[in-house]
Structure formats: C-alpha cells, structure tokens
Amino acid sequence: MNSTERPATPSSPHRPRLVQMWQNWWRGLSPSRQDRYAAIAPLVAVVMFFIAIVAAFWYLRSEELEREREAMRRDVEYAQQRIRLRLSERQEQLMRLARDVGNQDVDKNGFNDRADTLISQYAELQALTWIDPGRQVRATQFGPSVAAENLLTIDEVIQKKELLELFEMARDLQQPVFSQPLATTETAPMLLLEVPISQKGRFGGVLLAEFSIENLLRYGTPTEILARYAVTMQDGKGTTLAGTPLTPRVAAQRLLPWRAQPNEFDMPVAPVGNSLKLRAQGYHTSLGLVSNGLFWLVGVLSFMTAWLLVATWRHTRKRIRAQEALQGETNFRRAMENSVLTGMRALDLQGRISYVNAAFCQMTGWSEEELVGKLPPYPYWPEGDQSTYHDMLIDEMSGKVFPGGFQMRVKRKNGSMFEARLYVSPLIDGHGRQTGWMTSMTDITEPNRIREQLSASYERFTIVLEALDASVSVAPLGSAELLFANKLYRQWFGSQTVGHLQLVAQAGVLPSNSNASTSMDDEDGLMGLPSDEITTAVSGNAEIYIAELGKWLEVRSRYLNWVDGRLAQMVIATDITPRRHAEEQSARQAEKAATVSRLVTMGEMASSVAHELNQPLSAISNYCSGMITRVKNGSLSEEALLGALEKTAHQAQRAGQVIHRIRSFVKRSEPNRSLADVSDIVSEAVELGSIELKRHNVRLSHHVAARLPKVNVDSILIEQVLINLMKNGAESIANAERPAHQRMVELRVVPRKIDATDVIEFSVQDTGRGLSPEALERLFQAFFSTKSEGMGIGLNLCRSIVESHHGRMQAENLYNGPEVTGCNFSFWIPVASQAESAE
Template identity: 35%
Template sequence: MSPPHRFARWLPLIPGLLAGVFTLAFAAYLLQSRDEASSQRAALLEQDLLWQKQAIEQQITFDLQSLSGLAATLNVTDLNSPVFQARVLSLIQTSPEISSLSIQNGHGEVIWHTSQTAWAVPYEGTGGWSDVTLSHGEPKVTYAVATPDHRSFIVASIALDTLLQQQVPWWIAQRYQVSLLDHDNHPVTSKFQRQLDTSGISHTILLTAPPLGMQLKADLYATSLSATGDILPALLLILAVSMLASTAALSRMMRVRAEAEVRLKAEVAFRHAVDASLSSGMIAYDRYGRIIYANRAFCEMVGYSAEEMRDFKAPMPYWPPEEFERCQATYEAIIAGHIEPGGFMVRLMRRNGERFDVRINASPLVDGDGRHIGWMGSLHDVTEIRREREALQASHERFVAVLNGLDAAVAVSDAETGELLMSNLQFDRAFQLPDLRGRCCILPFVTRRAEPPVDAEWYDGFRDRWYQIKSRQSTWVDGSAVWLEIATDATALKSASERERQQNEALQQTARLISMGEMASSLAHELNQPLGAIASYVSGCRNVLSSATPNLGQLGQALDKMGEQAKRAGHIIRGIREFVQRRAPRRQRCDINTLLDTVLGLLGHEIVRRMVDVSILQSEGMPPIFADAVMLEQVLFNLIKNAMEAMDNVPPAQRILAINLTREADMLRVVIADRGVGIAPEQQEQLFKPFYTTKDTGMGIGLNICRSIIEHHHGRMGVEANPGGGTRFYFTLPFSSAEEVALEP
C-alpha cells in the first residue's frame, strides 16, 4: 500500500484526536483563567452596555427623523389621505415605542390623533422633549416637532418601558438587568429576568442622544463559577472519549456515504441536464394513475407547476371538455398497459384555456429492484406542425382558387423541356386543353429573354384575338428554372382604345369649332385691321397715280405695305384653318413662347375688351419641346379664355392674368393664374370629368380634352387655389428628344 493510502486510513481518527486535545487544552485554560473571569466579565459588561447604548440612541434618532419627515408632508397632504395614513401606520408599526401620535395646535388642542390610541397627550410649547411623566402607570416622554408653517405640532408619546423591551435583545437580557435612570439616578424602568449577582458587578453610561440627562445601567446576573469550573473539565474529558469512540464508527459511515453522494450528485446532475434540454413533456403515473412526476417542458405546456400536479388523478384539469372522452380513453389505455406503437394523438388545454395537440408515447416505469411501479409518458407538441400543414393546404387551395378566378391565362413551363407544369382554368379554356391531358409541352407566345422581362402583345390568328403577354423567368419549387407566362385577352381593350381615340378626336374637333364660334368677333377685329390698311394703301395709290407726275417711289412703298398686310391676313386665316382642321396628331419641335404668342394674338381683342392685364414670367434658356403645336395651342387657348371669363365679376383693376413658365429638372411647368372668384375644393376634382361645367352655357368637355392632350404628351395637369384669391391651372410637359419622339407609336 502506498503512503498516501496508509495516511488515508488514519485520516478519520484525526478529528477525534483533535477534539480530545482541544478538550484538555480548554480545561487547562479554564482552570488558569478562573481568577480572571470576573475582570473579563466586567470588561464584557462595558462593551455590551456600550453596544446597547448605541442601539437605543439609533432607534431614538430614527424616530425623530421619521417624525420630522412626517411633519414635512402636512404642507401638501390632507390628514385623511391614503398617503399620510399609510406613513403614520408604517411609523407606528416600525416603532412600537411610540404609544400615541397626534397633531395639536399652539394651544395644546388636539386636531387629529391616530386610530390606534383613543387619547393623546396635550402639549404646549415650541417643540422638543418633555420631562419623564407617568401616563396610565407607564413612564413616558413626549416629543413635539413643528410643521413647516409653525401653526401646529406633531406630538409623539414614547413609552420608555416599551423602548427598553424592544431594544434590549434576548442575549443581553439573559446576561444583565438593564435599567434606565433619570438625571437624579432614580430608576425609571428596567428589564430583568433573575436575581442579581451578590458581587455587585454593574456599569452605568450616560445617553448622549435626547432625551438628555438619562443614563443606561446594566447589572450582571448571578452565576455559579466554582461549580462550573469543577464539573466542566470532567464533562469535557468524557465528551472527548465519546468522540474518539464515535469517530471510528462514523468515519466508516462517512466514507460509504461520501461515495454514495458522489454517485448521486453525478446522477442528479445528469438527469437535470437531460430534463432541462428536453423540449418534449415527460410525465409519470403510478400504478393507480396518480401523477408522480412532471418535467419542466410539460409544466410549461399545461401551465401547472409540478407541485400542483402531484397526486393529480383523472379527470385531469388540462383535459378540454369537448375532448374529455378521447382523453379519458387514452388515459385508461395507458394505465391498462395498452401501448400503441405510433403513440396517441390527443388535444389538451392550457391553464388559460388555449388548446394544443400532442402525440403521447408511453412505456412501463420500473424501479431499481425491477418492480413495475407505473407508466412514463412523453408528449410532443404537434400544434404548430398540424397548423402549418393545415395552413399550407389552405394556402394551396386559396392559391388555386385565386389562380382559377383570374381572367388572365397563367401557365408555368419548364425552361429546358417546355413541359407544362401548371396552368389555370382560364388558360385551359382559352387554348382548349383537355382536363385529362397528361404531360404536354407548350410553345412560347413571344421570344423569351431573362432581362428585362418581356411585356408584349401577341395576336392569335386562329381565334382572331389579341393578348397582352407578360413573360418572366422564375424558380420552381424544386429549384429548377421555369417560365411564368400570363396572357391577358386585350381584344376588347384594343377595340375600346380605338373607339376612345376616335371619340377624342371628334371631341377635340368639336371643341375647336365651338372655340372658333366664340372667338368670331375677335377674328373679325383681327382681319379688319389688315383689310382696312390695304384699303387705305389702295386709296393712296390712286392719289399718287392721279397726279401729273406720279411718284413711283411712294407707289412702290404703298404696294409693299399692301403685300405685308395681305400676308398678315393670310397668316391669320391659315392659323384659324389649322386650328379647326380635323387631322391626326403631328409632333414636331416647337417653342412654347411662339405657341403662347399665337394664342394671345387670337385672343387679343378679348383681352382688350375685357380689360385684362396679362403678365408673362419665364425662366431663361428654356429648351424646345416636341409636341403637337395645334393641340397645345388649343390647351393654352381654353385655359387663358377660361381665366379671363372667371374675372368678369371682379373690378377691372383686379383683372390680372399671370402666366408663369418654369423648368423643373427635365419638365416644363406652365401655370395660368387668375384673380377671379375661385373654385370650391369639392368642385376642383370634378372639373376634368366629361360634361361637368360651372358655366351656364358651357358643355363641360374643354378641360377634359385639355387633360387628355397633356396626358397624351406624357404630362400632368391639375388645378389649385391661387394664394390671394382666384384659381391656378397648371400642366407639365417633358423636354423629350427627337429620337424619343421618333420611337413613339
């Protein structure tokens, strides 16, 4: 045997040997220190009394601070408020030496006192401590603290005997008689249990905390030191021998127990780790069906703790009422030993009433002696699995229902083989595919490309139908590449679009004719000017020719002027002709200022007749736009004419028409603002609807045509209130390039 093992054999005897040596040493020490016991007890008495003094002073200080804090709350707190009552109750419960508590005015009249006492000590003064008095046979002192407004006092009566009983601990009371003395050294109150020692060992110390002048005295109780000194060594010797004898037997038991504890701790730690890591619930029944064990996971499932479920018997509180019979049958089958290989599917109920589904697998529970003591069951929460399965099925059904409800034909085909993987009902009907068709391939509608996705039109010559095709490359559920193609029947849309185009052209023609009828007087005025000038020049030519020597130079100048006026009249007539001519839209490079000048020239007579002040503000470096000049002239004509008509009912000095041309990035913004009566907000959105008008003689198609023209040029048109009164119509047009215009259909 190795030396460490030999030492280990004697190791259990060491505590007994040490106990014997300690006993002998302690007995020798006791005999030697017998004479010094008295002095040591006196010193201990002084230390204990000093500690007791500090405890009493700390409690008195705490009481004074609590009373001062309570007095401070009387400025903002009602005496009957829950906060004040709670603080008073807490103070009395924390400091039982406060026998009564009251609030008194400066004349000693009690305003309020605690419900714990039916009387209060009257107090007259300016605050502080009173002398010791006897109240109901008990020595007491009174302390008063003034409130912040100095109109009242909180008066507390402190029972000195209760203070002594509460602050003197049991171990002090068993050693000494503790007394409180007044300034004349007369005992006020005491705490004692036995007769005093005849040796008269005592000590007195002055209290430094108020109430001042009181002293604390401790008298040592009587003990039999001689008898203790004679018997104790013998008892210690017997004890040492007994300890030596018991140590030998105890060491063997401790060794066996230590080995068992090590194995038990390892087993418990392993079992705890396994139990903590399980997400499945584990539950054990005894042979009578009572629950004897439930792990953490099962407790979290049902919402009951393991202590609550211990000794539960059927019916269990976690069985739902609607599933009671099924749960009862499963429970009885497990107790009877009828184990299903695949387990049992049941629905349980949490403590909050929530239902959840579990799968239960059971097995016999056998103890260490091989006896069958019950059944162990494992429960797996399958609620989410079942819910996901049902949600997936429902989602698939909804997807199929939505897909079949679409008006568009949808098909998914394999990118490599062209095999049709899925199609909706509309696709099968549109292209006459049978229901039981088996595997088949389809041809793409248009040429496919991955980037960018294809959006094109396709004509079915066999059925004489137009389709809008959207082709996208995607990934199928198995990760393979597929093509998703959506074919929307656009035959009716194309027919409607063509009809709408023809109707818009007719409406635009009608609007132009109406506008020409309204501006007839203006046209007459514009034509009268060049015609009158020509007549004047003709009369001048006659005068020159009638002279004896005609001035040929003057005659040539008059003829040139006549030609210019004839050209001017021709330009006016040609512009009117183009304005009212019905033709297809023609986009070309044009300048917005030129278009504006043409429109203002056509409306010049109306501007003068209506006394309208027209102002034009534009940004510098405005690039040209590519648009249909006649259409934009019609928009400007209608907006400017409407603005002038809106100011008929305002004074002439306020008839201001502001035209603002600005550039916003790559867009031209045109704003036409008037100072008329304005348009109500609820009418602004209605203005652009067909046949809606605010005029008595209007047809309600002008603004609708204007918006259609602007949107045809990829712009936007709107209306808003003009700050300061009136209305502002605005529209935007893009600065397109000639190449972009050429690519447009």
C-alpha cells in the first residue's frame, strides 16, 4: 500500500492533542519529504544514542577526576602540615640555642657541639652559623656529608644583599625570619632561617640556619604520598627547587589531549609563605583505552550503523535526484523543441512519420495528428514535385547523406508555398541500433530573398567601382596580397600589388619608419605605424607623377579594417593631368598679367619718370654748356674742370640708376623665390614709388623695424605689390584734394605673430577719402575698380601674389570719429622657416 493511500483513522477525543498535531503535520508532507524524514529518523536515533553514551562516559570520567583531585588536595595538605611541623620544631630548637647563647650559657665550643648534634640528627639542616651584631661570623658548623660549594661562604654571609636584608629584618622584628630559597648556578637552592639573639634586651646577633629543600622534601613528606604523587618544591615564580615534575607524554597529547596534562595541586608551605610551595602531580598509568573497551565498542557499532544509514540515504537521494534530473531533462527538451524555429520530423525505417514538433506543424499548417503515421507522398509535398521528392526520399532512406542539406518547396495547408532546407541524420536508439531518420527543416524564403538583394547590391557596388574614373586598390599592411582592385587600376598596373606599393611609396602616405627592418623574431610587422592615423582613419593626399603612365595622379589613402579583421590600406588615385596642365597655363597667364600690370604701372608713371629723368639730363646739359663756355674764355682751371666732370658723372649715374630700376621692374622673368632682405625690397620699392608720389605732391614716409628676419619671396613681385599700393594711395589723396599738410603716405614694416606663426607685416596708409562698404566687399575681385580709367586687375593681382607666398592681404578704412581719414592696406608674409614648413 502506498503511503498516500493509508486509510483515514477517525480522531478520538481521548487522543492527546500533541499526537493529533503530529499526525496532521505528517499527512501534510509530500511523499518525497516523508521518505526523506523516514530515512533521516534512524540516523538521528543512532546519533542521539551515541551522544548519550559519550555524555555518560564523560560524566563518570569527570566524577572520577574530581575524586582524584579531592584526594590529592587532602594528601598535599597533610604533607604540608608535616613539613610545617618539622620546620617549627627546628625553629624552636634554634630559638633555645639562641637563648642559651644570649645568656652566655654556651660558648663557642659548646655552640659547635650543639650545632653538630642538630646537624647530624636532622638531615634537612645543612649548616648553622653564629653572627654577632657587627655581622662578623663567630662560629659556623656544617654537616660532614655536605659539599662546601653548596653552603654559604663567610664572604657571602657578610656581603650578600639578600642576607643583609634578612639580617636587618631579624634585628628589627626580634623574631625568627625565613628567607626565600636562595640558589645560584653553582649551588643548590637553600632555605635560610635567622633567629635573633637577645643579650639583656639588646640585639646580640643572629643564628643563621641553612636548610636543604631537597632533604626537607624527602624527609618531611610521608613516603606513601611520595609513592602516590610526583611531589616538588617550587618558589613563587614557579621554578622547581626540589623533586622531579611530570612531563606530558607525546603519545597521550596526540591521542587524548584532554588527558595529557596530569592532575596537580599546590599550596604554600607555612611558615615560609608563598615563596615556597609544595606541588603534587598525579600519575597516569594508562590512557584508559582498555578500561573503556565497552565504550569504544558501542561507539564503533554506532558509527558503523550511522555510516550504513548515511550510505543508504545517499543512495536513495541519488536515485531521487536522477529521477528528478531525468524528468527535468525531458521537460527541458520538450520545451526546447517547442520553442525552436527549426522544424523537426522523425521517420521510421519504412518512411512513416513518427514525430513532428510544434515548429514543423506551424511551418506547414498541418497538425500533429494529421502528419504522424503518414506514408509518402506526404501532405506538404506539392503535386507537381511528388515524383522528384519521392526519389529524393528513397536516396535518403538508402543512406545517401547530403552534407549541405537539400532544398525543396513545401506546400502549406492553405495552398501557399515556401522554400525550405532539410538536413537528414540517422536516428540511433540507446542500444546503438538505427530506428529511423531525423530531419530538421528551416524556412529559407527570407534568407533567399536577402541573399538575392545582397547579390544585386554587390553587383551594383561592383559596377559603380568598375566605372569610376579613379583607381581604387586595397592591400593589407605588411603583405604583398592585393585584396581589391577596380578596372582602372588593372588597366594601369595589372593585377599585382606593385602599382599599389608604388603609389604608397611615391606619395609618402606611410610613415617613414614603417619599412624599417626588424631583426628580432618577436617584433610585429606593424610596429612603428602611427596609432593616431590608424585609429582615426585620417586620409592623406598627395600629387605625384608616374613616368610609366605619363600622368599626374592625386593619391588619397585611408586605413581600414578588412572583412577578415586585418588592417588594410585603401589607395585612391585620380588622374589630374588635365588639371595640372590648366594650372600651369593659369600660372603662365598670371605671370603675363603681372608683367602687363607692371608695364601698365610704368605707363601710368611715364610722365613722372620723364620728369625724374629730365632733372639729371638738364643738369648734365648745363654742366657741359658751362664747361664749354669757360674753356672758350680760358677761365676753366683743372680743378674746376674735374669738379664739373664729377658732378656731370654723378647726374649721369643718377639717370642710369632710374633707367636700371625701371628695366628690372618691367622685365619679364620666371618667378624666382630666394631669401631676401626686407629692407632691400622696401628701399627698391620706395625709390620707384617716390617718383609717382612726387608727381601728385604726396610725401612718403617709411619705417622698417630693425633686425628683421629674411623672407623667401620673389623680390620683384613684392616690390610690384608695394608700388601698386603706394601709387593707389597717392591717387586717392589726389582725388580727395587734400591740403598740402595732409598729403602723406606712410609705409611700415614690422614683425608680428599671427596664429602662432612668425610673419612680416607690410602696411601702406594714406590720407584719402577711404572706400565705400560696397568697394570693401568687392575690392579684390577681378575687373572691379574704383577708378574710371582703371582695369580692375591691380589689387586682384596683388592679392594673388601675396597668397602665392602663403600670406594674406586686407584693407580697412581709418576713422577720426565718424569721419573717414584714410585707408590702410596691409599684407603679411611668413618668415623663411615658416614659409618652408608651409610648403
């Protein structure tokens, strides 16, 4: 009968309430919990029985030890009384001798006789000394069997600090005084007694008695106590003075630690006090294993019973856990089969469906009852494909396995179709025999659609890359493998990485130490690459010329992570040959425009130049006419002739310098940048520009800062910019019709720092009417001019010249309150080191 099928017993009103509560609690437990408690109950009973045996043994043993301790205490008290009586008798005998000595009834010889009698009669008394009040030894007597080194010498009696204190105490108290046991490394411990001598009420010295503590223990302790216990004498610090104490046995410490220490009891010896203690230790004849054999037998049997019960309980628990694990595994597998999206189908050896999971039914729309037990053709086979699928099933049943599975169309119950991929594996039972075939089916309609879209996207991507007008190549770092190359790259360089590496090396888009050879085997081939470029993927651009192709290419590079995780470098090369040709043509046109601008400037300055040349030429003509006249008159001396000729030569040189400046200014030449001194450039420009300023009656003042660094420029172009700005300033002043004291142009050249860059700033300031807001916005545009006869290329050309030297140019009005008082044109050029780094 099962535990859950017990007949209900009617509750009796006479049954105790506790029993009813127990029965109700037991019936409320589950069967597995009842089995568990039923298995634990015997084990608990055995453990409780064993605990009761141990408690009883412990109680009896405690009682026995307590009785032993009580008997030891009585014996020690008895032995202490015997020693105390023995010491008291010796004290009384010494007091009688001291009284006789004090009454002078005993002289020195008589003292020696009586002392010798006491020493020979009592073994514990080792020596007896008579000391007068001055601490001088009058007489001393000791036993013949005692070695002299074990007794106090006369010097020790006189000088030892402890004896001095004892002597003074006996003198002050006028009573016998015991001292603490004295011992050194050379002598055995001795107990001292000093008895004061009274001579007619005055202190007459002491009698010093030396007692052997070893003999006092041996003769003062009853022999039965010495036979029963290990008796020792100890001082107040626990040091053994006489006797041999017991030591715990190593075997007993390992087997029974609580019995390793013997029973012991000690108490002070009167009348000495706490400085001398009598200690007794009880002997252990055995560990009690034989006498407690019954206890150990019960213990072993209890342990064996408990071990068997525990083993049975553990075996039962293992079986219960195995059943629970099997049930949990079954539930887990069932839940997993019902939750997966893969359809599962099992066939027996005849092709009959024996099992389908919920996913298979959900895919096909057929229920489990409609599929299980069906033979081919199956309901989910399309009508037009049944013969093909039947042949595939025959191949499947014959053991032909498709490693990658096979694809087929499946018909749902509602008539719709979907694509599926099936994987077949043999179904093996627990005995290793094949019982059928297990098939897993996955709906691949959506993956097929995504695959088609990816294929189309890849095809479009490939078409775009192949049709690009730029060469695209990707290669891993540190390898000669070419990961990708488009059509134009293959046309230019073929299908090898030679072209890719040539572009990388010639464009300099790899760091300088990336190709450094390494000699250590553990070094990485990518060591030395700039981590900032790799992590931030900053592209680098460079323009290079490929002689084999005869083309100029703009190369751009970027680091990227390839699909396999390797670090790769993508290089894009664009043909910029037409652009370079256009830039060269534009440069030539700009050069021609600069030359034309200089010619136009000199054309505008023609009258001023003619006036400037007319002065030295007129002076030459006058000097020549004067010399001719004076030669004809005969009034020209040799010194006057030399002076006139020197002045004539000076004016000729002056005219030649003007012509040389004009020729060098308007001469067409290729741009030639070199290190130039700023003061020389300014002086050349001022010399030519002052001619035009004089024509307009405008004063020119210039300031050049001292110790300016050199600049890397084309001096003629910078002179052209300065002359143009000074000429425009003079014309602005002339158009404004300023009075003579306000007709002034100022040129300043000073060093400055702009955006952490050292530059030289040139500024030309006039006192004209300034510029309108519209003119300020369009001032540097081509063909825009504020003058009616101007062409509008001067300032645009000046700005282009300054920017070609990595500089900037700007203009602004000068104000005095709301009134415009002039205009300031300024531009700056980097110093030589800054300009070289910018290039």
